[in-house]
Amino acid sequence: MLTVQQLTKTFPNGKGIFDVSFTVQKGEVFGFLGPNGAGKSTTIRHIMGFMKPEQGTVQIGCLDTWTEQGKVQRYLGYLPGEIAFIEGMTGLSFLNFMAELQGMKQTAWREELIERFQFDVKTPIRKMSKGMKQKVGIVAAFMHRPEVIILDEPTSGLDPLMQKVFINLVLEEKARGTTFLMSSHSFQEIERTCDRAAIIKDGRLITVKDIHELQSMQRKLFEVTFERAEDADLFMKTSGMLIESREGNRVRVAVQGEYAAFLAATSRYAIRNLDVFTQSLEDVFMNYYDRKGTIT
């Protein structure tokens, strides 16, 4: 549905994006992660057809987003990182303006979105908080039910409740077959919604990973407190498990998938307590990122 091929743009200061390639399938939610200045917005502006690639192409369906910008816009919803609202508009007049641009006829879905995000559309935009403006932007990106939705930092400024509303909305629309590309600093929102995620650093795509694959790389740390210190000794010598640390009767064991072996090894002993800590997916990703990051 979305194909980015060898996309390159060098700004006069030498920064930019370099040889970025990836594809997003129909109905897929694709996450775009990276620190400030990594090149997320620049890639997104090319996808939207706002910037001419120095090299490479972006296609949505079979349309080139730069040369067929006018046609492509019909299929797209877009939430920019910073929304430029027109002076003097209320939320409603902005949404009406956008609806007209999109040739949108039905307003029922728009009304429902406004209801879900709970904001007063009659408020002048200049009086709105950052979060309220963000809600207006989200409604504008979703209201015409486009086939592809591009979101640049969609939940920045939203409170946790509204982040949840947003995540549910993405999952619902994904189930209807909508394709998403979403840049984010929030790993949690990427984890909850995305099928795959890419990491970009210094303008280069470092890796594209399946979220399930990342989840399978996730380790659990079991903290086992043995009744007797001798048992802790014996466990450490004979279990064959990866031991992270030992403190008195307490042993921390790192387990990645081999739960049955862990249970079998511990079941031989009298256990006083068992605690479990899960490595966050962000840690898994960032470990990977740091390793790769030092190579590039």
Ligand SMILES: Nc1ncnc2c1ncn2[C@@H]1O[C@H](COP(=O)(O)OP(=O)(O)OP(=O)(O)O)[C@@H](O)[C@H]1O
């Ligand atoms: N028009 C421009 N002229 C010169 N340099 C630019 C321009 N736009 C972006 N850059 C530079 O290109 C790099 C990538 O910027 P970009 O905005 O794409 O990053 P980002 O990943 O979206 O960051 P953030 O998370 O801060 O939004 C940065 O170093 C930025 O300073």
